[in-house]
Amino acid sequence: MNTLKALHFLALALACRPLFALAQPVRRQSGGPVDQIRRMPQDQRRRTLETLPPDRRKQAEMRMQKLDALPAEEREALQKRYEAFQKLPSEHQQRARDMFQQFNALDDNRRAKVQTEMDSLRTMSQVERSDRLKSQQFKKKFNRNEQSILSGYSALLDETP
Amino acid sequence: MTRRPGCPSESDRHTQLLLEYCAGRLDESQKVLLEEHLANCLHCMEFCEKQNAVWKGLDAWDAGPVDTGFDARLMARIEARPTWRTTLRRWLGELSWKPVLPAAAVLAAYFVVVTPQPPPQQQLVAGADVQEVEQTLQDLEMLQQLKLSVK
Numbered sequence A: 001m002n003t004l005k006a007l008h009f010l011a012l013a014l015a016c017r018p019l020f021a022l023a024q025p026v027r028r029q030s031g032g033p034v035d036q037i038r039r040m041p042q043d044q045r046r047r048t049l050e051t052l053p054p055d056r057r058k059q060a061e062m063r064m065q066k067l068d069a070l071p072a073e074e075r076e077a078l079q080k081r082y083e084a085f086q087k088l089p090s091e092h093q094q095r096a097r098d099m100f101q102q103f104n105a106l107d108d109n110r111r112a113k114v115q116t117e118m119d120s121l122r123t124m125s126q127v128e129r130s131d132r133l134k135s136q137q138f139k140k141k142f143n144r145n146e147q148s149i150l151s152g153y154s155a156l157l158d159e160t161p
Numbered sequence B: 001m002t003r004r005p006g007c008p009s010e011s012d013r014h015t016q017l018l019l020e021y022c023a024g025r026l027d028e029s030q031k032v033l034l035e036e037h038l039a040n041c042l043h044c045m046e047f048c049e050k051q052n053a054v055w056k057g058l059d060a061w062d063a064g065p066v067d068t069g070f071d072a073r074l075m076a077r078i079e080a081r082p083t084w085r086t087t088l089r090r091w092l093g094e095l096s097w098k099p100v101l102p103a104a105a106v107l108a109a110y111f112v113v114v115t116p117q118p119p120p121q122q123q124l125v126a127g128a129d130v131q132e133v134e135q136t137l138q139d140l141e142m143l144q145q146l147k148l149s150v151k
Helices: A002-023 A033-039 A042-049 A054-069 A072-086 A090-105 A108-123 A126-134 A136-141 A144-159 B012-022 B028-040 B042-060 B070-079 B084-094 B100-113 B130-146
Strands: none
Touching: A033 A054, A033 A072, A033 B130, A042 A054, A042 B130, A054 B130, A072 A090, A072 B130, A090 A108, A090 A144, A090 B130, A108 A126, A108 A136, A108 A144, A126 A136, A126 A144, A136 A144, B012 B028, B012 B042, B028 B042
């Protein structure tokens, strides 16, 4: 008899379980987009990206893999950088994206050279950057497209608080 | 049934007289007078016969011995009034569980088939659709590579 009652209670509890689940508030995932994207299960990533055209999907998958491979410290730094970027005016954000698109369109060799110049510009003051961009050495080293990319990058650095 | 004029059964007081007679509590003079009346009054005779039948029944009734432990048991029960736990336990014990099982089984089956699903996680990712995820990934790559917005 006691076993029967226990079974009844169990059946009732099972029946009511989804109601308890419904009563729970939906918890948003903590952390920024870096953590949120990283926490997405593989099948969900696949489902999310499958609506993209194949080339964009492949690129997004590669970016996700890179994100997964980042060490924790870099991930945290990237998260902070993203948060700071999100606070910039949208026009500023869009210029950065356009510049990055031009940068990505360069061939590997030239991209590496432009990347090195960007790293150098980042360590300079605003005046030093301006002088560097006007210098003959700079104009000789980079073609007009690359100069445009680097000028844009320098301007973004100047405008970044 | 004939009733003689001045019959005692016509008033409450005289009915009481008949009851006293049946109980044997009338004095001799009253008894003689009433018996004279009874000899001629069918209604009163019948009343007395019925009353005598009651008395005989009462005489024949054996009430049995008085239970001397009744008070003690009653007090013990009053002192041992059930707590809410025992009341609940008794209520659960008395409850018929048979109708509950099929109802619970139906409910369980319903919720197994139509279990409310939590909102898809995709919506929780930066509040986002696929374009937003793609944009976020692009921005992250850009920020990682160009170290923008950090001096």
